[in-house]
């Protein structure tokens with residue numbers, strides 16, 4: 100999510116850090132900062148801004164911060180709003196240890212409480228800051244141990260941490276080096292003559308060197324200007340292979356993928372894991388949603404739910420409606436944000452209005468939020484962008500933690516919205532009488548999702564072949580029922596958005612009420628027909644299309660080989676709870692839309708006439 104960078108070497112200029120951060124800015128940029136060790140003055144100069152790197156650059160130039168060992172960070176907020184205080188680097192009580200972090204420390208609250216009691220002073224709301232103070236404990240020996248080197252203090256501190264991290268640390272009292280460590284957040288070392296860099300992303304390294312070493316989970320690296328060494332958490336030396344990158348900066352930002360959209364589709368196992376992390380209490384069959392704690396009592400007394408969103412977020416809401424009514428037993432309605440205000444919605448203080456938005460800035464959704472607030476509803480957000488307008492205006496909410504989404508067509512934000520809605524269903528359901536057994540089952544199935552999405556992504560080549568076969572079609576239909584009806588809408592939207600090919604998504608049951616007139620050999624239908632409570636009905640609809648000569652591409656559950664005899668092309672997804680199946684069935688549709696658009700030479704990441712965040716009504 101965030102970008103981190105560190106440099107140690109022959110140069111004595113903080114512009115190296117600024118240039119690297121600019122190349123990381125594409126990952127998200129609500130705030131940024133840099134800490135630079137100056138060997139002559141023996142101090143660490145720090146500057147942070149809640150804004151763009153260019154503002155940071157100006158401030159650094161005015162202050163003349165210079166040095167030959169530095170760490171920098173471009174932040175895309177997760178814990179704590181995008182303010183200067185929350186921007187990285189963070190430091191310990193003595194302003195000695197400075198640290199940048201990419202990832203999430205799940206148990207930071209417990210650590211923070213414990214260290215606060217011992218007298219540590221925290222100034223930010225971030226999870227990251229606890230790492231500085233934990234390292235301080237070992238570096239100064241203030242926890243009763245002896246004083247350790249920076250490397251050893253980092254190692255010992257990390258022993259207390261649960262979560263993910265890519266970190267880079269510098270210290271005044273153990274100077275001229277960077278200590279870096281990785282656990283489930285990418286980190287690589289760039290190797291050059293007399294200089295070494297550490298970064299979360301090849302884009303930050305590529306203009307210095309094309310020789311890189313990817314760190315692995317559990318690695319701790321120490322970089323000085325004369326070399327580096329890597330050891331694991333148990334102090335055993337590690338050798339990692341040096342690789343040569345032949346990417347330019349833009350390619351590096353896309354992680355080697357031709358488009359951000361494809362990169363983001365492939366990030367879904369990780370983004371789903373981030374949305375779920377720390378939120379399932381499996382043995383209680385419950386979800387832990389910290390953001391809703393302040394309004395828990397009000398949530399218990401709500402009588403109905405309204406979900407509001409635009410585009411893809413609206414489709415997520417439609418699936419949320421099925422989930423809430425089937426499993427949480429709460430009446431639910433979904434509206435396009437843009438329509439909500441015009442239909443005099445009947446809402447009051449016993450209504451929870453849930454605003455789903457990737458950006459948190461969509462003008463139509465903000466308009467609906469104002470309306471619901473005015474009417475006294477409990478306003479909750481499911482938002483990906485921390486600190487955005489919707490977050491600030493709602494009473495409480497749940498973050499997606501999907502990471503920045505750059506491709507205009509929403510992919511990983513959508514699946515993260517679905518998983519958050521599933522967590523919310525579990526939470527609401529258990530507060531309203533859902534049995535422990537059912538809760539436990541749902542929790543178990545949610546936990547499986549990141550792994551299951553990997554098996555869907557493995558079919559990319561097969562989906563590309565299907566896209567090749569149908570790329571010339573002028574019009575497509577997408578059909579589904581129940582949980583997968585909104586997926587038919589989403590599949591059609593994805594295809595329209597980026598390939599400019601006409602597509603219609605509909606409930607398969609509606610087909611016979613008009614749309615079937617469109618069917619002929621030139622109009623392919625994509626049918627989402629997983630083995631679930633509506634499968635037999637879907638099968639009849641597929642037969643109706645085949646009887647009229649229409650080609651059918653089916654998405655069905657693994658093992659359902661019989662369907663292959665009826666349809667023209669087939670894509671399998673693994674079995675999961677019906678309510679969660681949309682998270683798996685949408686991925687082939689994202690890939691199909693992507694390949695059709697790319698094969699037709701479309702500008703996939705920036706489709707014509709569209710904007711990532713629509714801030715006008």
Ligand code: G6P
Nearest residue numbers: 409410411412456457458461509
């Ligand atoms: C725009 C984007 C869509 C997105 C919609 C809602 O139209 O092009 O991809 O689904 O806005 O955006 P939000 O940020 O509120 O989720």
